[in-house]
Amino acid sequence: MTRLIMAALAALMLCVSMAAAQDSPIQALLQEHRALIEKSSRKTIQPAIDALRDSGLPEAQAVLEKWQAKDLWQRDADKLFFFGEKVDSKNYRLLDIATGEVAGEFPKKELNQLKPNSGVRSLIGAALVQFQLMAKDPAKRIEALDAIQRDPAEEHLVALAGAIEKETDPDIRDRKERLVRLLTISYGETEEARIAAIESFKGDLGVDVRGALNPLVATSREVAVGALHDGGNIATVLKPGSPEFSEAEAYDLLVSKDLVLPRITAVDRRAALQENITDARVGGVPVAQLNSEDARERAYQALAEAGLVRTAATQAQIAEALAAHVFFETYSEPSAAITEAANDTLSSINTQVGFNQFLDLTLDAMSLASIYFLAAIGLAITFGVMGVINMAHGEFIMMGAYTGYVVQQVIPDYTVSIIVALPLAFAVTFAAGVAMERLVIRWLYNRPLETLLATFGISIALQQLAKNIFGTQARPLTSPAWLDGALVLNDVVSISYIRIAIFVLALIFLGVFLFIMKRTRLGLEVRAVTQNPRMAASMGINPDRINMLTFGLGSGIAGIAGVAIGLYAKVTSELGSDYIVQSFMTVVVGGVGNIWGTLLGASMIGFLQKGIEWMNPSNTLAAQTYMIIFIIIFIQFRPRGIIALKGRAAGD
Amino acid sequence: MEKSFLTRNPSVLIFIACLALFTIAVTVMSEAMGSEMISTSFVKTLGKTLCLCLVAIAMDLIWGFAGILSLGHMAFFGLGGYMIGMWLMYARTEMIVEASMANAEIPPTAQEVVDAIGTQIFGVVGSSDFPVIWTFADSLFLQLLLVVAVPGLLALVFGWLAFRSRVTGVYLSILTQAMTLALALYLFQNDSGLRGNNGLSGLQNLPGADAIPQADISLWFFWASALALGLGYLLAAWVVSGKFGSVIRGIRDDEARVRFLGYSVEGYKLFVFTLTAVIAAIAGALYYPQAGIINPAEIAPIASIYLAVWVAIGGRGRLYGAVIGAAFVSLLSTWFTGGQAPSIPLGFYTINWVDWWQVLLGISFVLVTLFAPKGIGGLVDHFTGRVSPERYGADLGPDSGSLQEQEAEK
Amino acid sequence: MSQLLEVSGVSVTFDGFRAINNLSFSIGSAELRAIIGPNGAGKTTFMDIVTGKTRPDEGSIRWGDMSQSLLKMNESQIARAGVGRKFQRPTVFEDQSVYDNLAMALKKDRAPWSVLFFRPKPEDRTRIEELAAEIGLSDQLHRKSGELSHGQKQWLEIGMLLAQEPRLLLVDEPAAGMTLAEREHTTDLLKEAAKTRAVVVVEHDMEFVRRLECKVTVLHEGSVLAEGSLDHVTKNQDVIDVYLGR
Incomplete structure (x- = not known):
């Protein structure tokens, strides 16, 4: 009895479900193409897949996915399609493809699993891509685009082309269009289409374009x-x-x-x-x-x-x-024709890349120039104003950097510590500079070569002292987090924030220096002492005081430069000597006694060094060698630097 | 009533006599003569010191007499070392390679021998081909010629460029320093053809002299160094004693005036610059076989500045001053940095001279510049009663004129 | 009479300031000439140009019988061609003896190589001793020139000039800081020298110029204002206005 009822119930359910199944439009569609689906051949299946894809039915995607995953089953009894779920080794549970309702459990032998071969599966996959490309969620669409870009295939082309029209987001639409062109390069149907696609990328900097074009000209x-x-x-x-x-x-x-x-x-x-x-x-x-x-x-x-x-x-x-x-x-x-077009486009891209690399190089050179400017400006003051060569200038830079390091040991917050370190470095090196001027340099005015040697003595003593105190290993001077990273303009041009900061710092220094020299009493007195110390003295200016302050100022700026350089290079006791020769070169090339000369000198040396490095990228040592040789030759033509004092003021 | 050169310059005789005595004393006390009083390594140190004295004389000529503070003479010294080092290394490697190939069953072709030598020498920089600059490395004679020719030519070209454009004073010093740096950086590259920062090594082994003990070889080099120093001193003294000396000291004191007297100042500077570069190169060629190794760090600008320090401490403008300074400071430096100087415990801190010697050197150098511009050589004036002339307030220094010995006698 | 030195249309500018303005000047081969002018008239700059220290912006300088251009030569070449110069401030090599100073100035081959092997011959010594006698420094021959008095240094410098045997002597304020007796001695020396060569004296001191008894050129603002005997130029109204009348 029970069995009878059960059987009746089952029959009833079957009828109901059959009715429901037959009613659903998706089932109807599948039934319409049943012959093709059952045959499951790559050559003939396309109309069935297309019909599903273009049906606009909400269930179509799920059906395609299940089909591709070999989870679509056909009931032998009525040839209807269901999703199948394994219950045990013999029995499978069938689910309605439209509603997802359980249609009952059936023994495996009454069912027929659809097993699409790999060719058919990839066709289904392509059709599925289009569903993803048209998903409601923009993130999903972008994800699909990324997936295509990672692993482009011929079938994506049609899918993509079909997904453009209904795209609402303009950014994604642009991306889709670009991707279509990119795929057309490799998979376009006609030669003309491919050539048109290739030519459309002229001057494009994207790495993906070069990635698509290079195989063509292999x-x-x-x-x-x-x-x-x-x-x-x-x-x-x-x-x-x-x-x-x-x-x-x-x-x-x-x-x-x-x-x-x-x-x-x-x-x-x-x-x-x-x-x-x-x-x-x-x-x-x-x-x-x-x-x-x-x-x-x-x-x-x-x-x-x-x-x-x-x-x-x-x-x-x-x-x-x-x-x-x-x-x-x-x-x-x-x-x-295609290889020719590809070569054409590649060369136009290379031109564009070259131009952008030049831009990148220019930015690099500017940041290098600003570092040299920072390192040299203090030297230019002491050398230009007082005629004193300070070989210990590099060690003042080093002192500034170590000051920054010590401050960071005390103040863990990097932003605060940098803000504290800058004035502190200035104070420390200002004091050191004044002390040196009072104790040594004052006694050696008008004996430049002896000044050079005495300050060199101080330089080796300071360097060894730093080694004794801080050890020989490099000490980190960490920049605050907001200076990490880089400003990226495109695939070729980028510049790190720290370099921008150093550039800004150099500009600030230029401004401060000009302000002090042109707008303050101190600047007036300094200029007076530079031009005619005796006259200045008789006007009531104390040249000793001016010399002391000038020297302190030059040294103080070296200290700040030290903090800036320390942020971007490691702090060691040799930090100063790494920059001293370039600093001297900057001053000599620029011309003594003129801040604009120093600026020009720094720019010239920075650009020159980067330029030479670009010509011979593997070898920065050789670049420095050639740069120094160039400077020696440059001195031949402008012995007094780019901006030279003329006439009697030159003092010859 | 022309007096002979030596009677006009008694200090030359005294110096030569001292040098001869010193050489004989060291020879007698050396291991090679069966005595244990001076170790072979110390004989080498003394021989190297004599070479440093020779380059100090060159420095004194260019700086103390001609007033050009060159910070590049150790570069010439190093180049001289490299030139002789190339032959030493090539010839010795060739012998080793030939010896090892002689055992092969099939005799090697000439090319195979060269390739094997190349692999031996340039293996460390990942290469086996001989660079062009090694073309003459197999010939001792040509390579000895290069010891003089390469630094001489470099000095000639650089000096011509620098002096022609009237670069003087500190500008010139910086320019020479830049030249030195450029050379050092160039040699630091692996593809410079001179083994990059590995430098040339094994130079203490003379090719074909494996059977001779190092004690003997070190003594030979000591003699050669002493001879070179003696000859160098004579040459330098002769150069500065006559009218030429007058002219270069004139250039040091007032370049423009010498020019208006009709002397081509540039030519004189170039002559002295090149001559001293050659002397420095010869000193280097004798130094490095005793040191055993040469690498680009030896050429770095700092070395040339130390050279100036020696001359300044010894007393510039007098040749024996340069020798005293070089010998004194370099031996002292060896003593301190060699860890032989006793540490000074201060209770809370121990002064370890290996760490503090540089500080001491730097400070004492400043003090010498400030308080004893005549250097150690100035002490001689105290004993001989020589006084510097009254200059009516003018400074005594390399720019403002320093002492020519005989004239200061009252 | 052909001229030894002919300066024509020379101008030079320092940072916009015209130190010499279209200056023309010439002197014969045995002539004494005094140049006077107020401060900043361009007297020293004129000497700088002739001796090759300063390059003029325009104009030409012809020299000697062959009318060579001096503009293409450097200082030492001009000096060897026969132009001697004495500076305002006495510049002798203070670190070296009077003898060495004179020996250096002696007219000999000046190439480094021959100077290196140069050893004085007896006639060179005699010549130096003669010169020393002429400038009154015979007793000081082996003293350092740095120890000499100011006037003695001036003479030593003149002696060095004479030793050079130049064809043209440019003398910048020779009488500055000298006693009266020394001035007379200097005047005699210059007059004597002018018998065999051209001598140009730049001087402020009118008495000294008067004693030279020679043609006078007045410079003003970088060009020639008047030329003639001292009496002639002192009567010139322009000269009185700019120089004497103030």
């Missing part, structure tokens, strides 16, 4: 007997023995194509000869005579004729073989 080396025959998209004809294609390479190519006898390397031949020494002779040649390559070749040939070693090509044979063949590079892309 070449492989080929060889032909006698003369070139027609056909094939030939890039260049190679000449064996040229710098980019050595004779050895050419011959190896011939060997790899099995066209000629392999050569034997000198080392192998030597080993072979060594194994075949008999009675102090090899192949009839006395061992003692084997100290030339010719003799060894002769001996080896004799051995080869005797069948003792494998035969190898002789030099003459190699030359003959090379002459008898033509070597060329051919594109793997058969269409010449």
Whole structure:
């Protein structure tokens, strides 16, 4: 009885579900294409997938996904489609494809699982992509675009093209359009379409474009007997023995194509000869005579004729073989028009990249110049105003950097510590500068060479002192978090915030210096003492005081420069000496006694160094060498620097 | 009534006599002569010191007499060392390679020998090809010629450029320092052809002299250094004693005036610059086989500045002053940095001279510049009763004129 | 009579200031000439230009029988060509003896190589002793010149000039800081020298100029204002206005 009721119930449910299933439009659609789906062949399935994709039915995506995942089942009884879930090894639970309601459990033998092959599955996948591309959630759409970009495939092209029209977000729409063009480059149906797509990317800086174009112009080396025959998209004809294609390479190519006898390397031949020494002779040649390559070749040939070693090509044979063949590079892309367009576009992109690299280089050079300017400005003050060469200037820079380091040990907050460190570094080095002026330099005015040496004595003492106190290892001076990272303009041009900060600092210093010199009493007095110390003294200016303050100012600025440099380089006791020669060069090249000269000098040296590094990027040491040589030559033409004092004021 | 050169310059005779006595004393006390009083390594140190004295004489000529504070003479010294080092290294490696290849069953081709030497020498910088600058490395004669020619030519070209554009004073010092830095940086590169920062090593082993004990070799080099120093001193004294000396001291004191007398100041400077560069190079060529190794750090600007320090401490403007300064400071420096100087415990801190010697040197250098501009050599004046002339308030210094010995006698 | 030195149309500007303005000047091969002018008239700059220390912006300077241009030569070449100069401030090599100072100035080959091997011959010594006698420094021959008095240094410098045997002597304020007796001695020396060569004296002191008894050129603002005998120029109204009448 119970069984009867159960059976009746089941039959009833079946009817209901069947009715429901048959009612749903998606089921109808599937039934319409049932023959194709059952056949499940890559060649014929497309209309069925298209019908599903274009149906606009909300369930279509789920059906496609399940189909692709081999979770779509067909009931033998009525040929209806259901989603299947495994219950146990024999039984499967069927779910309605439209509503997702459970349609009951059935034994496996009454069911037919749809097993699309990989070809069909990839077609379904492409159709699914379009669903993702048109998802409601913009994040999903972007995710889909990213996925395509990561792993582009031919079928994405159609999907993408179909997804553009209904796109509402302009950014995503742009991206889709760009991606379509990008895919067209590789998978476009007609040559014209591909060329148009290629040309549309002229001047585009994106790495993805270059990634898509480069395979088109990839070449492989080929060889032909006698003369070139027609056909094939030939890039260049190679000449064996040229710098980019050595004779050895050419011959190896011939060997790899099995066209000629392999050569034997000198080392192998030597080993072979060594194994075949008999009675102090090899192949009839006395061992003692084997100290030339010719003799060894002769001996080896004799051995080869005797069948003792494998035969190898002789030099003459190699030359003959090379002459008898033509070597060329051919594109793997058969269409010449496409490779030509790709080359065109690549060269226009390269021009654009070059231009942007130049921009990047200019930014780099500017930041280097601002560092040199910071390092040199203090020196320019003491040298320009007082005529005093301060070899310990670099050590003042170092003192500033170590001051910053010590402050960071006390104040853990990086922002606060930098704000504290800047004035403190100024104070410390100002005091050191004043002390040095009072104790040493004052006694050596008008004896510049002795000043140079005495300050050098101070420099080595300070450097060793720093080593004794802080050790020889580099100490970090950490910049605050808001200075981390870089300002990125495009794929090529970027500049780190710390460099911008140093640039700004240099500008501030320029401003402060100009203000002090032009607008304050101190500046007036300094200028007076520079021009005529005796006259200034008789006007009631105390030259001793001015000299002391000037020297302190120059040293103080060195201290601040030290903090700035420490942020971007490691703080060591040699920090100062790394910059001292460049600082001197800056002052000398710029011209003594003029802040604009120092600015120009710093710019020139910064740009020069970056320029030389760009020409020879692997070698910054050589760049410095060439720069110094350039400066020595520059001095020939402008011995007094870019901005030189003229006439009697020059003091000659 | 022309007096002979030596009677006009009695200090030259005294110096040569002292040098000869010193050489004989060291020879007698050396290990090679069976005595244990002076170790071989100390003989080497003394021999190196003599070379440093020779380069100090060159420095005194250019700075103390001609008034050009060159911060580049140790670069010439180093270049001289590199030139002789190339031959020493090549010849010795060649012998080793040939010895090892002689055992091979098949005799090596000439190219194989060269390749093997190249691999031996340039393996450390990841190369095996001989750079062009090693073309003459197999010939001792040519390489000895290069010891003189390369630094001489560099000095000639650099000096011509610098003096022609009338760069003087501190500008020139900085320019020479830049030249030195450029050279050092260039040599630091691995593809400079001189083994980058590895430098040249094993120079203490003379090719073909493996059987001879280092004690003997060190003594030979000591003699050679003493001879070079003696000859260098004679040459320098002769150069500065006559009218040429007058002219270069005139250039030091008032360049423009010398020019208006019709002397081409640039030519004289160039001559002295090149001559001293060659002397420095010869000193370097004798120094580095005793040191055993040369690398670009030896050429760094700091070395040249130390050279100026020695001359300043010894007393510039007099040749024996330079020698005394170089010998005194470099030996003292060896003593302090060698860890032989006793540490001074202060209770809360122990002064370890290895760490503090540089500080002491720097400070004492400042003090010498300030309070004893005549340096150690100035002490000689106290004993001989020489007084510096009354200058009516003018300074005594390299720019303002320093002492020519005989004239100061009253 | 052909001129030894002909300066024509020379101008020079320092930072916008015209120190010499279209100056023309010439002197014969055995002539004494005094140049006077107020401060800033360009007297010293004129000497700088002739001796090659300052390059003029325009104009030409012709020298000697061959009318060579001095503009292409540097200081030492001009000095070797026969232009001697005495500075305002006595500049002798104070660190060296009077003998060495004179020996250095002696007219000999000045190339480094020959100077290196130069050893004085007896006639060179005699010449130096003669010169020393002429400038009154025979007793001081082996003293350092730094120890000499100011006037003695002035003479030593004149002696060095004579030793150079120049064809043109440019003398900048030779009488400054000298006693009366020394001035007379100096006047005699200059007059004697002018018998065989051209001598140009720049001087402020009218008495000294009067005693030279020679043609006078008055400079003002970088160009020639008047030329002639001292009596002639002192009567010139322009000269009185700018120089004497103040």
